[in-house]
Ligand code: SF4
């Protein structure tokens with residue numbers, strides 16, 4: 001008998017070309033997965049594996065589920081060519097039961113998207129995720145090709161092509177040490193480029209030297225230096241908090257209901273009492289597995305390693321692997337391993353300790369398990385609290401959340417008038433609108 005959680009449906013992220021990519025982005029967490037397989041590996045999902053995947057993934061969905069999303073990632077999935085995805089569509093038509101709506105999504109660096117690709121994606125209603133880290137100097141810092149050239153021009157050319165062909169897409173922006181001090185600039189760039197859906201992904205690269213076991217008692221006394229635990233590209237915790245706050249304030253002023261930022265939506269769902277849907281912000285996880293090109297299924301896209309390999313779909317069906325007791329435990333561990341400081345945190349309802357992948361910071365009792373970005377998350381939650389409450393109240397009253405924008409602007413106007421009455425504001429003084437930024441970087445700017 002299947003466990004109760006098997007009634008919830010599951011999600012598989014497919015990697016049809018494994019970690020192979022045409023770029024060489026400095027912070028990519030997936031390029032290193034080549035070491036899991038032999039050097040002779042072809043790295044291309046065979047037709048046999050694709051067929052098994054499509055059939056089993058559909059069969060694994062409970063009868064109550066009437067929508068299914070096929071998500072393709074890499075590496076760079078467009079390296080498989082359009083014909084591979086034509087085959088995906090054909091197999092989905094062959095196996096989808098009556099009434100099941102099938103969606104496709106594809107995460108790409110965008111470099112290979114020509115008109116033929118865009119026509120195909122538009123015709124079959126693919127939802128695209130395009131990786132873009134902000135304006136040229138912020139994007140090109142780490143998103144480079146194999147010849148060490150920046151990719152901004154090629155990615156933005158593809159973005160314009162996507163717009164022209166009417167392809168549905170959102171932007172995935174990695175937040176790293178180089179762009180994280182520019183939250184407003186990054187957000188404005190994306191919005192002014194016409195992007196309506198944005199996901200911010202913090203880059204946290206743990207140094208391999210950081211131990212996962214508790215340090216010796218004498219070392220526990222000393223506060224550990226977080227800089228020692230991560231790479232120099234990783235966003236700093238407070239920096240991440242400031243980034244989210246800066247983007248949020250800009251969004252709150254102008255774009256509520258018009259631009260959708262995943263972290264803001266998730267927070268609003270939590271404050272509205274609905275609960276977040278993104279695994280990072282839910283109490284448990286484990287319902288999103290990752291499928292490698294050869295049919296190996298892993299517990300999560302961020303745990304593609306020997307220890308978290310559930311099995312291979314040519315030997316055991318997806319349904320059995322994904323609904324196994326072992327995978328259920330993986331998901332439950334997210335809550336079971338929460339440190340005490342999270343259990344007592346007033347923002348637990350919105351954060352739930354965030355993703356276990358990055359819970360490697362030592363707490364005051366000397367145990368590892370606190371999320372590396374905790375300080376940033378707390379800053380963000382504290383800052384948005386009154387606004388989330390206000391938006392949740394608007395929604396509960398049957399009004400659009402965008403109503404809070406008027407309140408925000410009115411407050412800023414009042415603050416400016418008060419400040420003007422008190423005398424001129426110095427360039428480097430805190431902005432009277434209360435944003436927390438310097439006047440010269442905030443309302444003084446046109
Ligand atoms: S904000 Fe920090 S302490 Fe609070 S739940 Fe999140 S990670 Fe835990």
Ligand code: SF4
Pocket residue numbers: 279280281285286287288300301302303334354355356357
């Ligand atoms: S480990 Fe992190 S990314 Fe993976 S399912 Fe859990 S919360 Fe999501």
